Amino acid sequence: MKTGKKIILAVPHGFCAGVRRALETVERALELYGPPVYVRHEIVHNEYVVDSLRKRGVVFVESLTGLPKGARLIFSAHGVSPEVESVAQLGKYDVIDATCPLVKKIHLQAVSYYTRGYAVIIVGDKKHPEVIGTAGQIDDSCIVETIDDVGNLPEMKQKHIECLTQSTLSADDTREIVKAIKKRYRGKKVSVSNDICYATQNRQNAVKALAKKCDAVFILGSSSSSNANRLREVAEKTGAKAYLVSGLGGVSPKILNNLGRVIGISAGASTPEILISKFIAYLGRKGWDKVETMGAEEKKIVFKLPDRFA
Template sequence: MYNVRPLEVFLAQPRGFCAGVVRAIEIVELALEKYGPPVYVRHEIVHNKYVVESLKAKGAVFVEDLSEVPPKAVTVFSAHGVARSVEEEAAQRGLPVLNATCPLVTKVHNQGKRYMAKGRVLILIGHAGHPEVEGTMGQVPGPVLLVQNLDDVAALTLPRDTAVAYITQTTLSVDDTREIIAALTERFPDIQGPDTRDICYATQNRQSAVRELSKLVDLILVVGANNSSNSNRLREIGTEAGIPSYLIADGSELDPAWLNGVRAVGITAGASAPEVLVDDVIEALRRIGPVTVSVLPGREEDIEFLLPTELAPA
Protein backbone atom coordinates (compact mmCIF):
# COMPACT_ATOMS: atom_id res chain seq x y z
CA MET A 1 0.00 0.00 0.00
CA TYR A 2 1.45 3.35 -0.99
CA ASN A 3 1.44 6.51 1.04
CA VAL A 4 -2.11 7.84 1.47
CA ARG A 5 -1.34 10.70 3.87
CA PRO A 6 -1.58 14.19 2.36
CA LEU A 7 1.75 14.97 0.78
CA GLU A 8 3.38 18.33 1.37
CA VAL A 9 5.01 19.52 -1.85
CA PHE A 10 7.59 22.31 -1.68
CA LEU A 11 8.68 24.04 -4.89
CA ALA A 12 12.23 25.41 -5.00
CA GLN A 13 12.65 29.06 -5.89
CA PRO A 14 14.16 29.78 -8.36
CA ARG A 15 13.68 26.76 -10.63
CA GLY A 16 13.31 26.11 -14.33
CA PHE A 17 14.03 28.48 -17.21
CA CYS A 18 16.87 30.97 -16.93
CA ALA A 19 17.21 34.13 -19.03
CA GLY A 20 19.58 32.50 -21.53
CA VAL A 21 17.13 29.66 -22.19
CA VAL A 22 14.17 32.05 -22.52
CA ARG A 23 16.16 34.09 -25.06
CA ALA A 24 17.23 31.03 -27.07
CA ILE A 25 13.70 29.64 -27.37
CA GLU A 26 12.34 33.08 -28.23
CA ILE A 27 14.92 33.43 -31.02
CA VAL A 28 13.69 30.22 -32.68
CA GLU A 29 10.01 31.18 -32.28
CA LEU A 30 10.55 34.71 -33.63
CA ALA A 31 12.61 33.38 -36.54
CA LEU A 32 9.77 31.03 -37.45
CA GLU A 33 7.32 33.97 -37.31
CA LYS A 34 9.53 36.31 -39.34
CA TYR A 35 10.97 33.95 -41.96
CA GLY A 36 8.47 31.09 -41.90
CA PRO A 37 9.33 27.42 -41.47
CA PRO A 38 11.59 25.62 -41.74
CA VAL A 39 14.22 27.22 -39.54
CA TYR A 40 17.27 25.02 -38.93
CA VAL A 41 18.78 24.74 -35.45
CA ARG A 42 22.26 23.32 -34.92
CA HIS A 43 22.09 20.99 -31.91
CA GLU A 44 19.18 21.00 -29.44
CA ILE A 45 18.42 24.67 -28.76
CA VAL A 46 18.40 23.74 -25.06
CA HIS A 47 18.64 20.30 -23.46
CA ASN A 48 14.98 19.48 -23.04
CA LYS A 49 12.97 17.08 -25.23
CA TYR A 50 9.63 18.80 -24.52
CA VAL A 51 11.01 22.15 -25.68
CA VAL A 52 12.65 20.61 -28.76
CA GLU A 53 9.52 18.69 -29.75
CA SER A 54 7.28 21.75 -29.33
CA LEU A 55 9.59 23.79 -31.58
CA LYS A 56 9.69 20.94 -34.12
CA ALA A 57 5.88 21.08 -34.24
CA LYS A 58 6.14 24.78 -35.18
CA GLY A 59 8.59 24.09 -38.01
CA ALA A 60 12.06 24.01 -36.47
CA VAL A 61 14.43 21.36 -37.84
CA PHE A 62 17.24 20.22 -35.54
CA VAL A 63 20.55 19.09 -37.02
CA GLU A 64 23.93 18.15 -35.56
CA ASP A 65 25.97 19.28 -38.55
CA LEU A 66 25.69 22.29 -40.87
CA SER A 67 26.02 19.95 -43.87
CA GLU A 68 22.39 19.00 -43.13
CA VAL A 69 21.23 22.60 -43.65
CA PRO A 70 20.05 23.45 -47.20
CA PRO A 71 21.58 26.47 -49.00
CA LYS A 72 20.32 29.89 -47.84
CA ALA A 73 18.23 28.37 -45.00
CA VAL A 74 17.88 30.41 -41.79
CA THR A 75 20.13 28.76 -39.17
CA VAL A 76 20.15 29.17 -35.40
CA PHE A 77 23.12 28.32 -33.17
CA SER A 78 22.03 26.79 -29.85
CA ALA A 79 22.33 28.39 -26.41
CA HIS A 80 25.48 26.34 -25.71
CA GLY A 81 27.58 28.18 -28.30
CA VAL A 82 29.65 26.88 -31.21
CA ALA A 83 33.29 26.74 -32.28
CA ARG A 84 34.71 29.35 -34.66
CA SER A 85 35.01 26.62 -37.31
CA VAL A 86 31.20 26.27 -37.28
CA GLU A 87 30.74 30.04 -37.62
CA GLU A 88 33.25 30.09 -40.51
CA GLU A 89 31.52 27.18 -42.27
CA ALA A 90 28.16 28.99 -42.02
CA ALA A 91 29.74 32.17 -43.42
CA GLN A 92 31.39 30.31 -46.30
CA ARG A 93 28.07 28.76 -47.22
CA GLY A 94 26.28 32.10 -46.95
CA LEU A 95 23.81 30.82 -44.36
CA PRO A 96 21.81 33.54 -42.60
CA VAL A 97 22.66 32.87 -38.95
CA LEU A 98 20.89 33.84 -35.73
CA ASN A 99 23.15 33.27 -32.76
CA ALA A 100 21.23 32.06 -29.68
CA THR A 101 24.42 31.50 -27.64
CA CYS A 102 23.74 32.51 -24.04
CA PRO A 103 25.39 35.91 -23.40
CA LEU A 104 27.04 34.43 -20.30
CA VAL A 105 28.65 31.75 -22.47
CA THR A 106 29.83 34.45 -24.91
CA LYS A 107 31.32 36.28 -21.92
CA VAL A 108 33.37 33.16 -21.07
CA HIS A 109 34.59 32.97 -24.69
CA ASN A 110 35.73 36.60 -24.52
CA GLN A 111 37.45 36.08 -21.17
CA GLY A 112 39.38 33.14 -22.61
CA LYS A 113 40.47 35.17 -25.63
CA ARG A 114 41.69 38.01 -23.38
CA TYR A 115 43.71 35.68 -21.15
CA MET A 116 45.29 34.01 -24.17
CA ALA A 117 46.10 37.39 -25.73
CA LYS A 118 48.12 38.13 -22.56
CA GLY A 119 50.18 35.03 -23.25
CA ARG A 120 48.69 32.92 -20.48
CA VAL A 121 48.12 29.18 -20.73
CA LEU A 122 44.35 28.71 -20.62
CA ILE A 123 42.65 26.08 -18.46
CA LEU A 124 38.93 25.34 -18.86
CA ILE A 125 37.06 23.77 -15.95
CA GLY A 126 34.21 21.75 -17.44
CA HIS A 127 32.82 18.43 -18.66
CA ALA A 128 34.45 16.76 -21.67
CA GLY A 129 32.04 16.33 -24.56
CA HIS A 130 29.51 18.93 -23.36
CA PRO A 131 28.52 21.15 -26.31
CA GLU A 132 29.33 24.32 -24.36
CA VAL A 133 32.84 23.03 -23.61
CA GLU A 134 33.38 22.03 -27.24
CA GLY A 135 32.18 25.46 -28.36
CA THR A 136 34.39 27.30 -25.87
CA MET A 137 37.49 25.26 -26.77
CA GLY A 138 36.76 26.00 -30.42
CA GLN A 139 36.32 29.74 -29.86
CA VAL A 140 39.65 30.43 -28.20
CA PRO A 141 42.58 30.85 -30.65
CA GLY A 142 45.00 28.30 -29.25
CA PRO A 143 45.25 25.14 -27.17
CA VAL A 144 43.01 24.91 -24.09
CA LEU A 145 43.67 22.47 -21.24
CA LEU A 146 40.44 20.89 -19.96
CA VAL A 147 40.24 19.86 -16.31
CA GLN A 148 37.20 18.03 -14.96
CA ASN A 149 38.38 17.15 -11.44
CA LEU A 150 41.25 17.32 -8.94
CA ASP A 151 43.01 14.36 -10.59
CA ASP A 152 43.17 16.32 -13.84
CA VAL A 153 44.77 19.24 -12.00
CA ALA A 154 47.35 16.91 -10.46
CA ALA A 155 48.10 15.45 -13.91
CA LEU A 156 48.97 18.84 -15.48
CA THR A 157 52.61 18.86 -16.56
CA LEU A 158 53.09 22.63 -16.68
CA PRO A 159 55.99 24.12 -14.69
CA ARG A 160 54.96 25.77 -11.41
CA ASP A 161 55.97 29.26 -12.63
CA THR A 162 53.76 29.06 -15.76
CA ALA A 163 51.48 32.07 -16.22
CA VAL A 164 48.03 30.45 -16.37
CA ALA A 165 44.41 31.53 -16.41
CA TYR A 166 41.19 29.61 -15.96
CA ILE A 167 37.62 29.91 -17.21
CA THR A 168 34.66 27.69 -16.33
CA GLN A 169 31.68 26.06 -18.01
CA THR A 170 28.64 28.20 -17.13
CA THR A 171 26.54 25.26 -15.91
CA LEU A 172 29.00 24.77 -13.05
CA SER A 173 28.44 26.85 -9.92
CA VAL A 174 30.89 28.57 -7.59
CA ASP A 175 30.46 25.56 -5.28
CA ASP A 176 31.19 23.08 -8.10
CA THR A 177 34.46 24.76 -9.08
CA ARG A 178 35.77 25.94 -5.68
CA GLU A 179 38.00 22.93 -4.97
CA ILE A 180 39.44 22.81 -8.48
CA ILE A 181 40.19 26.55 -8.47
CA ALA A 182 41.85 26.20 -5.05
CA ALA A 183 44.01 23.33 -6.36
CA LEU A 184 45.00 25.33 -9.44
CA THR A 185 45.84 28.38 -7.30
CA GLU A 186 48.02 26.28 -5.02
CA ARG A 187 49.76 24.69 -7.99
CA PHE A 188 50.32 27.89 -10.02
CA PRO A 189 51.07 31.10 -8.07
CA ASP A 190 50.83 33.20 -11.28
CA ILE A 191 47.16 32.50 -12.01
CA GLN A 192 44.24 34.68 -13.07
CA GLY A 193 40.54 33.90 -13.33
CA PRO A 194 37.16 35.60 -13.57
CA ASP A 195 35.43 37.17 -10.60
CA THR A 196 32.99 34.78 -8.92
CA ARG A 197 30.25 37.26 -9.89
CA ASP A 198 30.89 36.18 -13.49
CA ILE A 199 29.77 32.61 -12.76
CA CYS A 200 26.31 31.89 -14.18
CA TYR A 201 23.80 33.35 -11.67
CA ALA A 202 21.12 30.81 -12.63
CA THR A 203 23.28 27.76 -11.92
CA GLN A 204 24.30 29.06 -8.51
CA ASN A 205 20.78 30.16 -7.54
CA ARG A 206 19.18 26.82 -8.46
CA GLN A 207 21.79 24.86 -6.56
CA SER A 208 21.44 27.05 -3.47
CA ALA A 209 17.64 26.60 -3.65
CA VAL A 210 18.02 22.78 -3.68
CA ARG A 211 20.22 22.93 -0.60
CA GLU A 212 17.46 24.87 1.19
CA LEU A 213 14.85 22.43 -0.14
CA SER A 214 16.78 19.44 1.21
CA LYS A 215 16.36 20.72 4.78
CA LEU A 216 12.56 20.34 4.56
CA VAL A 217 11.78 17.22 2.54
CA ASP A 218 12.12 13.42 2.45
CA LEU A 219 12.37 13.16 -1.33
CA ILE A 220 13.55 15.49 -4.12
CA LEU A 221 12.31 15.35 -7.71
CA VAL A 222 14.37 17.25 -10.28
CA VAL A 223 12.50 17.96 -13.50
CA GLY A 224 14.90 17.96 -16.42
CA ALA A 225 16.59 16.01 -19.19
CA ASN A 226 19.17 13.25 -18.76
CA ASN A 227 21.61 15.17 -21.00
CA SER A 228 21.19 18.42 -19.04
CA SER A 229 24.37 19.09 -17.07
CA ASN A 230 22.75 21.49 -14.62
CA SER A 231 19.74 19.19 -14.01
CA ASN A 232 22.01 16.24 -13.22
CA ARG A 233 23.97 18.41 -10.81
CA LEU A 234 20.76 19.41 -8.96
CA ARG A 235 19.96 15.73 -8.43
CA GLU A 236 23.50 15.11 -7.19
CA ILE A 237 23.23 17.96 -4.68
CA GLY A 238 20.03 16.48 -3.25
CA THR A 239 21.74 13.09 -2.94
CA GLU A 240 24.81 14.67 -1.32
CA ALA A 241 22.48 16.23 1.27
CA GLY A 242 21.27 12.71 2.15
CA ILE A 243 17.86 13.02 0.47
CA PRO A 244 16.72 10.40 -2.10
CA SER A 245 16.70 12.42 -5.34
CA TYR A 246 15.52 11.51 -8.83
CA LEU A 247 15.81 13.21 -12.21
CA ILE A 248 12.59 12.85 -14.20
CA ALA A 249 11.50 14.28 -17.54
CA ASP A 250 7.83 14.69 -16.52
CA GLY A 251 5.06 13.14 -14.42
CA SER A 252 5.04 9.91 -16.43
CA GLU A 253 8.41 8.96 -14.94
CA LEU A 254 7.26 9.28 -11.32
CA ASP A 255 7.51 5.95 -9.47
CA PRO A 256 4.85 5.72 -6.72
CA ALA A 257 7.18 3.42 -4.74
CA TRP A 258 9.43 6.43 -4.11
CA LEU A 259 6.66 7.90 -1.94
CA ASN A 260 6.57 5.10 0.63
CA GLY A 261 6.85 6.71 4.05
CA VAL A 262 7.38 10.16 2.51
CA ARG A 263 5.60 13.16 4.07
CA ALA A 264 7.23 16.01 2.14
CA VAL A 265 8.42 16.14 -1.48
CA GLY A 266 10.64 18.86 -2.90
CA ILE A 267 10.46 19.73 -6.59
CA THR A 268 12.89 21.77 -8.63
CA ALA A 269 13.66 22.02 -12.34
CA GLY A 270 16.80 22.45 -14.40
CA ALA A 271 17.42 25.71 -16.27
CA SER A 272 16.10 24.26 -19.54
CA ALA A 273 12.91 22.68 -18.12
CA PRO A 274 9.63 24.60 -18.59
CA GLU A 275 7.17 25.09 -15.72
CA VAL A 276 4.51 23.06 -17.55
CA LEU A 277 6.58 19.94 -16.76
CA VAL A 278 6.68 20.85 -13.06
CA ASP A 279 2.89 21.13 -13.17
CA ASP A 280 2.76 17.70 -14.83
CA VAL A 281 4.75 16.16 -11.96
CA ILE A 282 2.42 17.76 -9.39
CA GLU A 283 -0.58 16.33 -11.24
CA ALA A 284 1.05 12.90 -11.21
CA LEU A 285 1.45 13.19 -7.43
CA ARG A 286 -2.23 14.21 -7.13
CA ARG A 287 -3.28 11.07 -8.97
CA ILE A 288 -1.63 9.06 -6.18
CA GLY A 289 -3.12 11.00 -3.27
CA PRO A 290 -3.97 14.42 -1.80
CA VAL A 291 -1.30 17.10 -2.13
CA THR A 292 -0.65 20.55 -0.71
CA VAL A 293 1.74 22.79 -2.65
CA SER A 294 3.78 25.72 -1.40
CA VAL A 295 6.61 27.74 -2.97
CA LEU A 296 9.69 28.37 -0.86
CA PRO A 297 11.01 31.89 -0.57
CA GLY A 298 14.10 32.35 -2.71
CA ARG A 299 16.05 34.69 -4.91
CA GLU A 300 13.90 36.44 -7.51
CA GLU A 301 15.47 36.57 -10.96
CA ASP A 302 14.64 39.55 -13.18
CA ILE A 303 17.50 39.33 -15.69
CA GLU A 304 16.60 39.63 -19.36
CA PHE A 305 18.97 39.34 -22.31
CA LEU A 306 18.64 41.34 -25.53
CA LEU A 307 17.53 39.60 -28.71
CA PRO A 308 19.68 39.69 -31.89
CA THR A 309 19.12 42.94 -33.79
CA GLU A 310 17.50 41.03 -36.69
CA LEU A 311 14.68 39.93 -34.37
CA ALA A 312 14.44 42.86 -31.96
CA PRO A 313 11.10 44.71 -32.05
CA ALA A 314 11.19 47.87 -34.13
Protein backbone atom coordinates in the same frame (compact mmCIF):
# COMPACT_ATOMS: atom_id res chain seq x y z
CA MET B 1 -9.39 13.28 2.13
CA LYS B 2 -6.23 15.19 3.17
CA THR B 3 -3.20 12.97 3.71
CA GLY B 4 -0.71 15.27 5.47
CA LYS B 5 1.69 14.70 2.59
CA LYS B 6 3.05 17.79 0.92
CA ILE B 7 5.20 19.14 -1.89
CA ILE B 8 7.61 22.03 -1.48
CA LEU B 9 8.50 23.79 -4.70
CA ALA B 10 11.86 25.58 -4.81
CA VAL B 11 11.93 29.23 -5.87
CA PRO B 12 13.58 30.08 -8.23
CA HIS B 13 13.34 27.09 -10.54
CA GLY B 14 13.07 26.54 -14.29
CA PHE B 15 13.74 28.88 -17.19
CA CYS B 16 16.61 31.37 -17.00
CA ALA B 17 17.09 34.51 -19.09
CA GLY B 18 19.39 32.76 -21.60
CA VAL B 19 16.88 29.98 -22.27
CA ARG B 20 13.99 32.44 -22.60
CA ARG B 21 16.00 34.46 -25.12
CA ALA B 22 16.96 31.37 -27.17
CA LEU B 23 13.37 30.10 -27.34
CA GLU B 24 11.99 33.52 -28.20
CA THR B 25 14.58 33.71 -31.00
CA VAL B 26 13.31 30.45 -32.52
CA GLU B 27 9.69 31.57 -32.12
CA ARG B 28 10.42 34.85 -33.91
CA ALA B 29 12.29 33.08 -36.71
CA LEU B 30 9.39 30.68 -37.25
CA GLU B 31 6.93 33.55 -37.23
CA LEU B 32 8.91 35.73 -39.61
CA TYR B 33 10.31 33.20 -42.07
CA GLY B 34 8.22 30.03 -41.57
CA PRO B 35 9.69 26.52 -41.53
CA PRO B 36 12.18 25.05 -42.01
CA VAL B 37 14.37 26.79 -39.48
CA TYR B 38 17.62 24.95 -38.73
CA VAL B 39 19.13 24.92 -35.23
CA ARG B 40 22.63 23.71 -34.55
CA HIS B 41 22.35 21.36 -31.57
CA GLU B 42 19.29 21.27 -29.30
CA ILE B 43 18.31 24.92 -28.77
CA VAL B 44 18.20 24.14 -25.03
CA HIS B 45 18.69 20.77 -23.36
CA ASN B 46 15.10 19.68 -22.89
CA GLU B 47 13.48 16.88 -24.93
CA TYR B 48 9.94 18.19 -24.49
CA VAL B 49 10.89 21.64 -25.79
CA VAL B 50 12.90 20.21 -28.68
CA ASP B 51 10.15 17.75 -29.71
CA SER B 52 7.52 20.50 -29.63
CA LEU B 53 9.64 22.71 -31.90
CA ARG B 54 10.46 19.81 -34.21
CA LYS B 55 6.73 19.31 -34.82
CA ARG B 56 6.53 22.95 -35.92
CA GLY B 57 9.24 22.65 -38.54
CA VAL B 58 12.46 23.26 -36.65
CA VAL B 59 15.25 20.96 -37.82
CA PHE B 60 17.98 20.24 -35.25
CA VAL B 61 21.39 19.35 -36.68
CA GLU B 62 24.76 18.55 -35.12
CA SER B 63 26.77 19.02 -38.30
CA LEU B 64 26.29 21.72 -40.92
CA THR B 65 27.20 19.35 -43.73
CA GLY B 66 24.40 18.98 -46.22
CA LEU B 67 22.33 22.00 -45.15
CA PRO B 68 20.74 23.69 -48.15
CA LYS B 69 22.54 26.83 -49.41
CA GLY B 70 21.29 29.93 -47.63
CA ALA B 71 19.54 27.91 -44.91
CA ARG B 72 18.31 29.90 -41.93
CA LEU B 73 20.49 28.66 -39.10
CA ILE B 74 20.23 29.40 -35.37
CA PHE B 75 23.12 28.72 -33.00
CA SER B 76 21.84 27.21 -29.73
CA ALA B 77 22.08 28.85 -26.30
CA HIS B 78 25.27 26.86 -25.61
CA GLY B 79 27.29 28.72 -28.25
CA VAL B 80 29.68 27.52 -30.96
CA SER B 81 33.38 27.68 -31.76
CA PRO B 82 34.80 30.01 -34.42
CA GLU B 83 35.31 26.92 -36.58
CA VAL B 84 31.54 26.34 -36.72
CA GLU B 85 31.00 30.03 -37.48
CA SER B 86 33.41 29.75 -40.43
CA VAL B 87 31.63 26.70 -41.82
CA ALA B 88 28.33 28.61 -41.56
CA GLN B 89 29.88 31.57 -43.37
CA LEU B 90 31.22 29.35 -46.15
CA GLY B 91 27.76 27.81 -46.58
CA LYS B 92 26.35 31.34 -46.83
CA TYR B 93 23.75 30.43 -44.21
CA ASP B 94 21.56 33.11 -42.71
CA VAL B 95 22.90 32.83 -39.17
CA ILE B 96 20.96 33.95 -36.10
CA ASP B 97 23.00 33.65 -32.94
CA ALA B 98 21.00 32.58 -29.87
CA THR B 99 24.11 31.96 -27.75
CA CYS B 100 23.41 33.07 -24.18
CA PRO B 101 25.19 36.40 -23.57
CA LEU B 102 26.74 34.90 -20.42
CA VAL B 103 28.33 32.16 -22.52
CA LYS B 104 29.53 34.79 -25.01
CA LYS B 105 31.19 36.56 -22.10
CA ILE B 106 33.17 33.39 -21.30
CA HIS B 107 34.26 33.18 -24.96
CA LEU B 108 35.54 36.76 -24.81
CA GLN B 109 37.37 36.08 -21.55
CA ALA B 110 39.11 33.06 -23.09
CA VAL B 111 40.35 35.17 -26.01
CA SER B 112 41.34 38.07 -23.79
CA TYR B 113 43.42 36.00 -21.35
CA TYR B 114 44.98 33.93 -24.10
CA THR B 115 46.08 36.94 -26.13
CA ARG B 116 47.59 38.45 -22.97
CA GLY B 117 49.82 35.39 -22.64
CA TYR B 118 47.96 33.47 -19.93
CA ALA B 119 47.60 29.71 -19.96
CA VAL B 120 43.86 28.95 -19.96
CA ILE B 121 42.33 26.02 -18.10
CA ILE B 122 38.61 25.38 -18.58
CA VAL B 123 36.80 23.59 -15.78
CA GLY B 124 33.83 21.77 -17.28
CA ASP B 125 32.43 18.80 -19.17
CA LYS B 126 34.69 18.03 -22.14
CA LYS B 127 31.76 16.82 -24.25
CA HIS B 128 29.38 19.68 -23.48
CA PRO B 129 28.81 22.04 -26.45
CA GLU B 130 29.41 25.09 -24.26
CA VAL B 131 32.86 23.87 -23.22
CA ILE B 132 33.71 22.79 -26.78
CA GLY B 133 32.70 26.27 -27.99
CA THR B 134 34.81 28.00 -25.33
CA ALA B 135 37.86 25.80 -25.93
CA GLY B 136 37.54 26.48 -29.67
CA GLN B 137 38.00 30.23 -29.15
CA ILE B 138 41.74 29.81 -28.61
CA ASP B 139 44.51 27.65 -30.07
CA ASP B 140 45.57 26.05 -26.84
CA SER B 141 43.59 25.27 -23.69
CA CYS B 142 43.24 22.43 -21.20
CA ILE B 143 39.91 21.12 -19.95
CA VAL B 144 39.50 19.50 -16.54
CA GLU B 145 36.33 17.77 -15.39
CA THR B 146 37.43 16.30 -12.06
CA ILE B 147 40.09 16.65 -9.38
CA ASP B 148 41.73 13.51 -10.83
CA ASP B 149 42.18 15.31 -14.17
CA VAL B 150 44.26 17.98 -12.44
CA GLY B 151 47.08 15.49 -11.87
CA ASN B 152 47.28 14.93 -15.65
CA LEU B 153 47.64 18.61 -16.55
CA PRO B 154 50.90 19.41 -18.37
CA GLU B 155 53.70 21.66 -17.17
CA MET B 156 52.92 25.26 -18.17
CA LYS B 157 55.56 27.68 -19.38
CA GLN B 158 53.33 30.72 -18.71
CA LYS B 159 53.62 32.53 -15.38
CA HIS B 160 49.90 33.26 -15.23
CA ILE B 161 47.14 30.70 -15.41
CA GLU B 162 43.49 31.63 -15.74
CA CYS B 163 40.75 29.15 -14.84
CA LEU B 164 37.46 29.64 -16.65
CA THR B 165 34.41 27.63 -15.64
CA GLN B 166 31.45 26.22 -17.53
CA SER B 167 28.36 28.29 -16.66
CA THR B 168 26.32 25.41 -15.21
CA LEU B 169 28.73 23.68 -12.82
CA SER B 170 28.29 22.94 -9.14
CA ALA B 171 29.84 25.84 -7.25
CA ASP B 172 31.07 23.52 -4.46
CA ASP B 173 32.74 20.98 -6.77
CA THR B 174 34.34 23.75 -8.81
CA ARG B 175 35.86 25.31 -5.69
CA GLU B 176 37.59 21.99 -4.91
CA ILE B 177 38.89 21.57 -8.46
CA VAL B 178 40.28 25.11 -8.49
CA LYS B 179 41.96 24.47 -5.14
CA ALA B 180 43.66 21.42 -6.68
CA ILE B 181 44.77 23.47 -9.73
CA LYS B 182 46.30 26.12 -7.44
CA LYS B 183 48.16 23.40 -5.55
CA ARG B 184 49.36 21.79 -8.80
CA TYR B 185 50.80 25.10 -10.05
CA ARG B 186 52.14 26.40 -6.77
CA GLY B 187 54.62 29.18 -7.58
CA LYS B 188 52.57 30.46 -10.51
CA LYS B 189 49.84 33.05 -10.40
CA VAL B 190 46.55 31.18 -10.76
CA SER B 191 43.38 33.24 -10.95
CA VAL B 192 39.76 32.20 -11.46
CA SER B 193 36.90 33.80 -13.37
CA ASN B 194 33.80 32.54 -11.68
CA ASP B 195 31.63 31.97 -14.71
CA ILE B 196 28.95 29.91 -13.00
CA CYS B 197 25.94 31.98 -13.98
CA TYR B 198 23.40 33.69 -11.72
CA ALA B 199 20.66 31.22 -12.69
CA THR B 200 22.74 28.14 -11.88
CA GLN B 201 23.88 29.62 -8.60
CA ASN B 202 20.38 30.74 -7.51
CA ARG B 203 18.80 27.37 -8.36
CA GLN B 204 21.55 25.48 -6.53
CA ASN B 205 21.17 27.65 -3.42
CA ALA B 206 17.40 27.13 -3.45
CA VAL B 207 17.79 23.35 -3.82
CA LYS B 208 20.30 23.19 -0.96
CA ALA B 209 17.81 24.86 1.37
CA LEU B 210 14.94 22.74 0.00
CA ALA B 211 16.74 19.41 0.41
CA LYS B 212 17.24 20.07 4.13
CA LYS B 213 13.45 20.10 4.60
CA CYS B 214 12.52 17.14 2.41
CA ASP B 215 12.76 13.35 2.45
CA ALA B 216 13.20 13.26 -1.31
CA VAL B 217 13.77 15.81 -4.05
CA PHE B 218 12.76 15.54 -7.70
CA ILE B 219 14.61 17.66 -10.21
CA LEU B 220 12.74 18.06 -13.45
CA GLY B 221 14.92 18.14 -16.49
CA SER B 222 16.51 16.09 -19.26
CA SER B 223 19.49 13.84 -18.66
CA SER B 224 21.43 15.97 -21.19
CA SER B 225 20.94 19.11 -19.09
CA SER B 226 24.10 19.96 -17.17
CA ASN B 227 22.44 22.32 -14.71
CA ALA B 228 19.59 19.86 -13.97
CA ASN B 229 22.11 17.10 -13.24
CA ARG B 230 24.06 19.42 -10.93
CA LEU B 231 20.83 20.29 -9.07
CA ARG B 232 20.17 16.60 -8.45
CA GLU B 233 23.73 16.16 -7.12
CA VAL B 234 23.40 19.21 -4.87
CA ALA B 235 20.17 17.80 -3.37
CA GLU B 236 21.79 14.40 -2.83
CA LYS B 237 24.89 15.87 -1.20
CA THR B 238 22.63 17.82 1.14
CA GLY B 239 21.23 14.50 2.36
CA ALA B 240 17.93 13.95 0.54
CA LYS B 241 17.10 11.12 -1.84
CA ALA B 242 17.34 12.86 -5.20
CA TYR B 243 15.96 11.94 -8.61
CA LEU B 244 16.18 13.52 -12.06
CA VAL B 245 12.89 13.03 -13.93
CA SER B 246 11.53 14.37 -17.20
CA GLY B 247 8.19 15.26 -15.60
CA LEU B 248 6.17 13.42 -18.22
CA GLY B 249 6.28 9.78 -17.23
CA GLY B 250 5.69 9.75 -13.46
CA VAL B 251 7.99 7.63 -11.29
CA SER B 252 8.34 3.89 -10.74
CA PRO B 253 6.26 2.25 -7.97
CA LYS B 254 9.53 1.21 -6.28
CA ILE B 255 10.49 4.88 -5.79
CA LEU B 256 6.96 6.10 -5.16
CA ASN B 257 6.32 3.60 -2.36
CA ASN B 258 9.46 4.65 -0.52
CA LEU B 259 8.94 8.39 -0.55
CA GLY B 260 8.43 10.21 2.72
CA ARG B 261 5.77 12.73 3.68
CA VAL B 262 7.55 15.80 2.27
CA ILE B 263 8.70 15.92 -1.34
CA GLY B 264 10.79 18.74 -2.79
CA ILE B 265 10.61 19.80 -6.43
CA SER B 266 12.86 21.99 -8.53
CA ALA B 267 13.68 22.22 -12.21
CA GLY B 268 16.68 22.91 -14.41
CA ALA B 269 17.04 26.17 -16.32
CA SER B 270 15.74 24.58 -19.55
CA THR B 271 12.64 22.88 -18.08
CA PRO B 272 9.32 24.51 -19.05
CA GLU B 273 6.73 25.31 -16.39
CA ILE B 274 4.16 22.99 -17.97
CA LEU B 275 6.24 19.94 -16.99
CA ILE B 276 6.41 21.15 -13.40
CA SER B 277 2.62 21.61 -13.28
CA LYS B 278 2.06 18.16 -14.79
CA PHE B 279 4.38 16.53 -12.27
CA ILE B 280 2.78 18.31 -9.33
CA ALA B 281 -0.65 17.18 -10.58
CA TYR B 282 0.65 13.61 -10.88
CA LEU B 283 1.99 13.61 -7.31
CA GLY B 284 -1.28 15.19 -6.17
CA ARG B 285 -3.13 12.14 -7.53
CA LYS B 286 -0.76 9.95 -5.48
CA GLY B 287 -1.56 11.73 -2.22
CA TRP B 288 0.89 14.68 -2.06
CA ASP B 289 -1.98 17.10 -2.35
CA LYS B 290 -0.66 20.19 -0.60
CA VAL B 291 1.83 22.51 -2.33
CA GLU B 292 4.02 25.13 -0.67
CA THR B 293 6.83 27.21 -2.09
CA MET B 294 10.17 27.95 -0.52
CA GLY B 295 12.70 30.65 -1.41
CA ALA B 296 12.54 34.08 -2.98
CA GLU B 297 11.96 35.07 -6.60
CA GLU B 298 15.17 36.08 -8.35
CA LYS B 299 15.54 39.47 -9.97
CA LYS B 300 13.96 39.29 -13.41
CA ILE B 301 16.71 39.44 -16.03
CA VAL B 302 15.88 39.89 -19.70
CA PHE B 303 18.51 39.58 -22.43
CA LYS B 304 18.08 41.57 -25.62
CA LEU B 305 17.07 39.44 -28.60
CA PRO B 306 19.40 39.14 -31.63
CA ASP B 307 19.45 42.48 -33.49
CA ARG B 308 17.01 41.57 -36.25
CA PHE B 309 14.30 40.76 -33.66
CA ALA B 310 15.12 43.37 -31.03
